[in-house]
Amino acid sequence: MTNAIKQTLRDSKKARWTALVILSFTMFAGYMFTEVISPLKPIMERTLAMNSSDFGFITSAYGLFNVFLMMLVIVGILLDKFGIRFSTISSALIMIIGGAIKFAAFKGLIGSPDATIHIPLVDLDLTTQVFWAGFGFAVFGVGVEYAGITVSKAVAKWFKGKEIALAMGMQVAIARVGSFAPLAFGAKIANTYDVPTTILIVVVFLILGLVGFFYYNIMDRKLDAEIVVEDGAHGDDFKFSDLLVIVGNWGFWLIALLCVFFYSTVFPFYKYGPDLMVNKFGVSEDWAGFLPSLVPFGTMLLTPIFGSIYDKKGKGASIMILGAVLLIIVHGIFYLPFITSVVAAFFNVILLGIAFSLVPSAMWPSVPKIIPERQLGSAYAFIFWVQNFGLWGIPLAVGIVLDKTNPGVAEAKAAGEAINYDYQTTWTIFVVLTVLALITALLLKLEDKRKGYGLELPNIKQ
Numbered sequence: 001m002t003n004a005i006k007q008t009l010r011d012s013k014k015a016r017w018t019a020l021v022i023l024s025f026t027m028f029a030g031y032m033f034t035e036v037i038s039p040l041k042p043i044m045e046r047t048l049a050m051n052s053s054d055f056g057f058i059t060s061a062y063g064l065f066n067v068f069l070m071m072l073v074i075v076g077i078l079l080d081k082f083g084i085r086f087s088t089i090s091s092a093l094i095m096i097i098g099g100a101i102k103f104a105a106f107k108g109l110i111g112s113p114d115a116t117i118h119i120p121l122v123d124l125d126l127t128t129q130v131f132w133a134g135f136g137f138a139v140f141g142v143g144v145e146y147a148g149i150t151v152s153k154a155v156a157k158w159f160k161g162k163e164i165a166l167a168m169g170m171q172v173a174i175a176r177v178g179s180f181a182p183l184a185f186g187a188k189i190a191n192t193y194d195v196p197t198t199i200l201i202v203v204v205f206l207i208l209g210l211v212g213f214f215y216y217n218i219m220d221r222k223l224d225a226e227i228v229v230e231d232g233a234h235g236d237d238f239k240f241s242d243l244l245v246i247v248g249n250w251g252f253w254l255i256a257l258l259c260v261f262f263y264s265t266v267f268p269f270y271k272y273g274p275d276l277m278v279n280k281f282g283v284s285e286d287w288a289g290f291l292p293s294l295v296p297f298g299t300m301l302l303t304p305i306f307g308s309i310y311d312k313k314g315k316g317a318s319i320m321i322l323g324a325v326l327l328i329i330v331h332g333i334f335y336l337p338f339i340t341s342v343v344a345a346f347f348n349v350i351l352l353g354i355a356f357s358l359v360p361s362a363m364w365p366s367v368p369k370i371i372p373e374r375q376l377g378s379a380y381a382f383i384f385w386v387q388n389f390g391l392w393g394i395p396l397a398v399g400i401v402l403d404k405t406n407p408g409v410a411e412a413k414a415a416g417e418a419i420n421y422d423y424q425t426t427w428t429i430f431v432v433l434t435v436l437a438l439i440t441a442l443l444l445k446l447e448d449k450r451k452g453y454g455l456e457l458p459n460i461k462q
């Protein structure tokens with residue numbers, strides 16, 4: 001008896017790669033909005049009289065609801081309960097609503113630069129304009145993380161048993177073009193037009209992302225009609241009982257800690273790197289974000305290369321250690337006050353790009369070696385939750401410390417004085433995080449030896 005293998009839409013190369021491109025486009029728009037104001041700190045200080053604490057509050061708000069309202073757990077449950085199609089549309093709408101609120105605050109449509117509000121948790125006095133800009137970004141942060149989890153699940157659905165590692169790598173690479181674009185060109189656009197217009201342009205991309213998700217849903221519905229039985233059998237749904245098993249696993253905690261320490265030295269760097277370039281390396285305001293933009297740009301090429309080295313040769317734990325060592329060198333160089341040459345900054349961001357390719361290329365594919373497949377969905381949601389503590393806390397801490405160690409500088413800048421921030425004390429935060437990342441990576445290698453997770457073994461059996 002012959003078993004005819006049923007062909008589905010995902011067996012068509014064209015269909016599954018089309019699905020991937022559409023999904024990736026929305027993530028591209030999401031990553032774009034995440035970094036839209038990153039290169040604009042000097043412009044915001046000059047034109048909107050904001051200080052570093054204001055900038056820190058707004059940029060850190062990304063993780064606020066994700067961390068304190070447990071939104072990553074909630075969206076994990078929503079994705080599980082209502083599925084991919086519901087989650088694509090709701091996550092895109094949340095991104096647009098958050099983006100629109102942030103735009104409206106910058107435009108002066110909600111909140112005011114003259115009315116103030118006290119935030120007791122961090123003892124900050126903010127204008128209501130800054131408060132609403134942060135509130136919008138907090139809403140957006142929920143949407144983009146929700147979209148990220150949904151897209152990961154959708155990619156797995158289309159590429160399971162096919163080019164899944166390549167597809168996931170491509171998806172992250174396309175998304176990272178979204179970090180690159182505003183970092184490289186945002187300041188020039190904001191100086192040509194203004195800060196609110198720059199934000200509005202990216203809100204339009206978010207709306208296009210929603211349109212893309214609608215189109216994806218048509219494909220997803222067709223696929224579901226073909227794989228109803230199979231689709232119900234996937235084991236990556238969010239469960240509280242799984243969380244209990246996961247949090248009892250020390251290897252998992254080491255990955256989650258590495259994730260928070262590591263990403264806290266990179267994503268917050270996107271926020272303050274441009275300002276560091278202006279204040280320490282003398283780069284012009286228009287091109288503040290250009291050197292930092294080389295970080296996501298380089299990772300687009302290098303992450304898939306390091307990923308395939310891990311696939312074929314193994315050495316996952318060692319790759320993570322190497323990445324952490326590079327991070328110490330990079331942030332050490334940014335910390336040292338006498339290194340102020342743009343050439344040094346250039347080579348340093350290249351090194352950061354290599355580190356930012358090494359660690360994620362080994363870290364994300366290592367999770368399935370530590371956590372059983374049926375708990376993977378919950379594990380990723382939990383790791384993202386831990387990671388968001390850093391995405392919230394570090395930009396805020398950096399902004400506050402920068403203001404405290406540079407009294408009067410923001411006011412002087414707003415008054416038009418040519419004065420620079422001294423970033424040295426503030427950068428200690430990044431140096432400490434890199435050391436913690438290295439210690440965690442070393443402990444992970446030790447734990448791998450003890451438990452035999454196989455982190456040093458190839459992913460593809462030869």
Ligand SMILES: NCCCC[C@H](NC(=O)[C@@H](N)CCCCN)C(=O)O
Nearest residue numbers: 031034145148152172360364384387
């Ligand atoms: N399969 C997991 C891929 C994760 C990619 C990773 N994204 C994140 O960590 C997000 N939680 C945060 C995205 C922040 C947006 N700039 C990545 O390396 O981008």
